[in-house]
Amino acid sequence: MKTPQGLQALIDDGVIDEVMRPLKSGKEAAVYVVRSGDDVRCAKVYKDMAQRSFQQRVQYQEGRKVRGSREARAIGKASKYGRKQQETAWKNTEVEALYQLVDAGVRVPQPYGYYHGVLVMELVTDTGGYSAPRLGEVELTPALAREYHAFLVRQVVRMLCIGLIHGDLSAYNILIGEQGPVLIDFPQVVSAAGNNAARSMLLRDVNNMTATLGGFAPELLDTWYGEEMWALFEQGELLPDTPLTGKFVHDARSVDLAGVRDAINDAREEALIRQQGREAAAEQD
Secondary structure, eight states, X not given: OOOOHHHHHHHXXXXXXXXXXXEEEOSSEEEEEEEETTEEEEEEEEOOOOHHHHHHHHHHHTTOOXXXXXXXXXXXXXXXXXXXXXXXXXXXXXXXXXXXXXXXXXXXXXXXXXXXXXXXXXXXXXXXXXXXXXXXXXXXXHHHHHHHHHHHXXXXXXXXXXTEEOSSXXXXXXXXETTEEEEOOOTTOEETTTOTTHHHHHHHHHHXXXXXXXXXXXXXXXXXXXXXXXXXXXXXXXXXXXXXXXXXXXXXXXXXXXXXXXXXXXHHHHHHHHHXXXXXXXXXX
């Protein structure tokens, strides 16, 4: 295929040898399958974003460290230079997070370097060697759904133990690779200690994951892993291997239990509809 403009510099520098095909394209980046020597990898080319998108990112950026005082002042004033620095910081955040997460034992794509604004990393594949599907694209047995849920809860715990929260975890940024789930897409990663919305983002991440897998194993919808791990984190008692039960006693004085229960019931209803759809399809076969 014709080499995209964003990848030509990597070919010129010998970082990659060939662009094989596009993998996916979204609002913030385009990902390509590339060859580097005998290795097949992927390259994430970030797109420049408009000011409107910067405003949408504000909730994620709270608590992040800025490299220098000049950059911090420029970002605060939203000058042209400041917006450029903010754009660079947004892209760099994913790269830095990936290296931290790999060191912490979180299952993410292995990064191989960041060149000319392009992130080169592992291409996650399925058992057949093809690009891995997303969690939202696969059908699971109840047993496998429970296995994946336990594994993903542990990944979230490991992230939280190094002070990070994915911030946008869903069935669409979890790949199902040959060895199981792999977390992707981290430019919006949140500081657990420095962001006032950290708890709500953590709970949203865990609830999204639970709602999806609860569609295959409905008993998961009655678990409270997000609340449990956050309480332990606040108390300084959360470790990467801390056993979790999924049980949590809510403080009825400060928690909207009715709202939480409504959300769970909605997830249950979606799970039931999905199960009925599978049963109907099976009858037609």
